[in-house]
Amino acid sequence: NAGVTQTPKFQVLKTGQSMTLQCAQDMNHEYMSWYRQDPGMGLRLIHYSVGAGITDQGEVPNGYNVSRSTTEDFPLRLLSAAPSQTSVYFCASSTRGGANQPQHFGDGTRLSIL
């Protein structure tokens, strides 16, 4: 049972480069989210989706784009990487049911922007 799978696990980019962080889940979860984790700040929500074709912004959306063409996949795109985007990125998913459903997390992508 794979759960939530994130690729790549590590990435180094130069300022201005673009890349896509991949996230896939095999639990048929409707809800998916992207968070970034920075020291002393916990996890902050970047974007989320409540189903295929539906996305919305979280707390820190600037510099990131998302799309949700299928239930399984929720990629996060950095169009022009900046050093401030150096962080650990987590994808999470949960079932429909709203706020009482715990989220299932991937193992993270560690991203460094030089």
Place this chain on the structure above:
Amino acid sequence: AQSVTQLDSQVPVFEEAPVELRCNYSSSVSVYLFWYVQYPNQGLQLLLKYLSGSTLVKGINGFEAEFNKSQTSFHLRKPSVHISDTAEYFCAVSDRGNYGQNFVFGPGTRLSVLP
């Protein structure tokens, strides 16, 4: 907006000693509360959750937490810790709002268990 406070950023404790990790949240409306654990280079794993009912909630690995509505707290406890409990612990709260808008994490507490 929701907020979650974890007063201790780091907690060192000796092996087999008890530990309490503190969590306070801001909302006064009905909320759901969660504790997650993150081991090095891994994602977050659910330890326990409070949805309703008994205020004492038991989770995995011998952890438990007590919901206190009047103090808006959800402290995590373990009577005897093990070296393998060394990790970062996150408290999270969500309320009955729309998904994604109301799931908030605290800054985390790093638990170090010393031999």
